[in-house]
Structures are given as C-alpha cells and as structure tokens.
Amino acid sequence: MNSRKPIIVALDYPDERSALEMADRLDPSLCRVKVGKELFTAAGPHVVRELNARDFEVFLDLKFHDIPNTVAGACRAAARLKVWMLNVHASGGEAMLKAARAAIDAESHKPLLIAVTILTSLAEVDLKAIGFAGTALENVERLALLSQQAGLDGVVCSAAEAPGLRKVVARSFSLVTPGIRLPGDAAGDQSRVVTPQDALANGSDYLVIGRPITGAADPVAKLKEIQQLIASS
Numbered sequence: 649m650n651s652r653k654p655i656i657v658a659l660d661y662p663d664e665r666s667a668l669e670m671a672d673r674l675d676p677s678l679c680r681v682k683v684g685k686e687l688f689t690a691a692g693p694h695v696v697r698e699l700n701a702r703d704f705e706v707f708l709d710l711k712f713h714d715i716p717n718t719v720a721g722a723c724r725a726a727a728r729l730k731v732w733m734l735n736v737h738a739s740g741g742e743a744m745l746k747a748a749r750a751a752i753d754a755e756s757h758k759p760l761l762i763a764v765t766i767l768t769s770l771a772e773v774d775l776k777a778i779g780f781a782g783t784a785l786e787n788v789e790r791l792a793l794l795s796q797q798a799g800l801d802g803v804v805c806s807a808a809e810a811p812g813l814r815k816v817v818a819r820s821f822s823l824v825t826p827g828i829r830l831p832g833d834a835a836g837d838q839s840r841v842v843t844p845q846d847a848l849a850n851g852s853d854y855l856v857i858g859r860p861i862t863g864a865a866d867p868v869a870k871l872k873e874i875q876q877l878i879a880s881s
Contacts, residue, residue: 653678654848654852654855654878655861655874656680656854656856657670657679657861657867657871658682658856659671659687660682660684660858662690663687664694667683670867671699672702674704678872678875680707680854681704682706682708682709683695683696683699683708684709684710685710688708688710696729696730697729700729706731707732707735707856708729708731708735708759710726710735711735711764713740715744716740716743716744719744720747720750720751723736724755726759727755727758727759728757731759732760735761736748736762738764738765745763745794746798748800749798749799749800761800762802763791763795763802765788765804766784766788766806768805771784775787784809785809788803789809789812789813792805792821793817801821801822802824803824805823806827806842807842807850810825810847810851814850814851823854824853825852827856828842828847829842829860844857
C-alpha cells in the first residue's frame with residue numbers, strides 16, 4: 649500500500665470547469681484524483697491532461713467491458729494519456745482481462761490495471777435479481793482470483809469484502825475501495841459503506857472518497873482530517 653497517499657478524491661462533476669476548480673482547491677501531494685464516466689464523457693482526454701499538468705496522478709474510472717480487442721485498444725489509449733490507474737470489468741472474462749494486460753505491457757507508460765468485481769451499489773437482493781448465484785463476497789472472491797490469474801494489479805471492492813479477499817489474493821494485489829463515508833455521513837447511493845479507518849484495517853490499499861471531501865467547505869482541511877483519522881487508528 650502507498651501509505652503516503654491512500655486517498656483518491658473522486659472528481660464526480662458534470663463538466664471540466666467544475667472538476668478543475670475542485671482540483672485547484674486540493675493538494676496533489678496529499679491525494680490522487682479519479683475521473684469517471686460523466687466527467688470524461690463531458691470533457692474527454694483534455695481534463696486528464698489538465699490534471700496531469702497540475703501534478704495529479706489520475707485514476708481513470710471508465711470500467712471498460714467489451715470484446716477483448718476493443719478493451720485492449722481502450723487500455724492502450726488510456727496508457728498513452730499517462731493515467732496512473734485504470735479499470736475494466738472482471739466479468740468481461742479471462743480473454744478480455746489478458747488482452748487489457750498485454751495492451752498496457754506493450755506501452756512505455758504502464759498504469760496500474762485493476763478490475764471491478766461487484767459494484768458497491770449492489771446489495772444481495774440485486775445480485776440475485778440479475779442472476780448471480782451466491783453471496784456478494786463469493787462473487788467478489790471468484791472475480792478477484794480470475795483477475796489476479798490474468799495478471800492484473802488489483803480489484804475494486806467494498807472494504808467489507810477486503811478481509812476475505814486478503815485471505816485468497818497476494819499481498820501485492822491492490823484493493824481499491826469506494827463507498828467510503830465518515831462517521832455520521834449519509835450512505836448516498838452506496839449499499840456497502842465503511843469508514844476510512846475500517847477500510848484500511850480490513851486490508852484496503854486505496855480509498856476512493858468523493859462527497860465527504862468535495863462537499864466540504866474546505867476540501868484540503870477535510871482531506872487532512874481524514875488522514876489524521878487514519879494515522880490515529
């Protein structure tokens with residue numbers, strides 16, 4: 649784990665201006681940032697380049713899920729944007745995961761490649777409704793092992809599943825955890841949430857935190873507060 653910068657701030661904004669205004673209120677020495685589907689669709693690669701120019705390491709959260717050749721091409725394009733991390737859906741299967749790995753390995757800049765297992769917005773009843781047999785943890789572990797075997801660097805998972813995953817994956821295999829909330833925060837659209845301290849204690853390496861930081865009156869002060877909570881736990 650990169651204990652110096654485990655926090656990834658989610659820039660979940662509808663336009664580049666709003667995202668960059670928030671980035672300008674943050675400190676790249678204290679955190680990394682995430683660019684997701686809405687922002688990337690609105691602003692395109694330019695917003696990634698602008699964040700890189702501000703010395704931010706960017707997690708490109710587009711969750712590629714398609715035929716192997718298409719995903720490989722998307723991963724090549726992301727690597728050439730010099731993102732720090734990108735992700736694909738583990739449910740795309742072994743051939744897709746290996747194609748993504750090979751595409752990145754062929755580039756001079758090699759971002760971390762992680763896979764999405766089960767979305768943290770999905771509760772057990774949702775998994776049953778879409779045809780997943782077994783519990784969320786069983787599905788997460790199966791998809792994480794598939795991703796590790798395909799050569800990926802880690803997975804996105806709920807911190808609630810991290811202890812189980814730590815028993816079956818290598819310690820070098822990164823666990824990236826969204827759904828982080830501070831004590832007393834509303835869960836929002838996340839079904840499986842935990843505090844930053846609990847997430848790291850459970851075995852997570854990186855914490856994706858959005859609204860608790862971006863919605864604060866002083867985002868850097870809130871970021872430092874979370875880091876102090878982590879350090880004191």
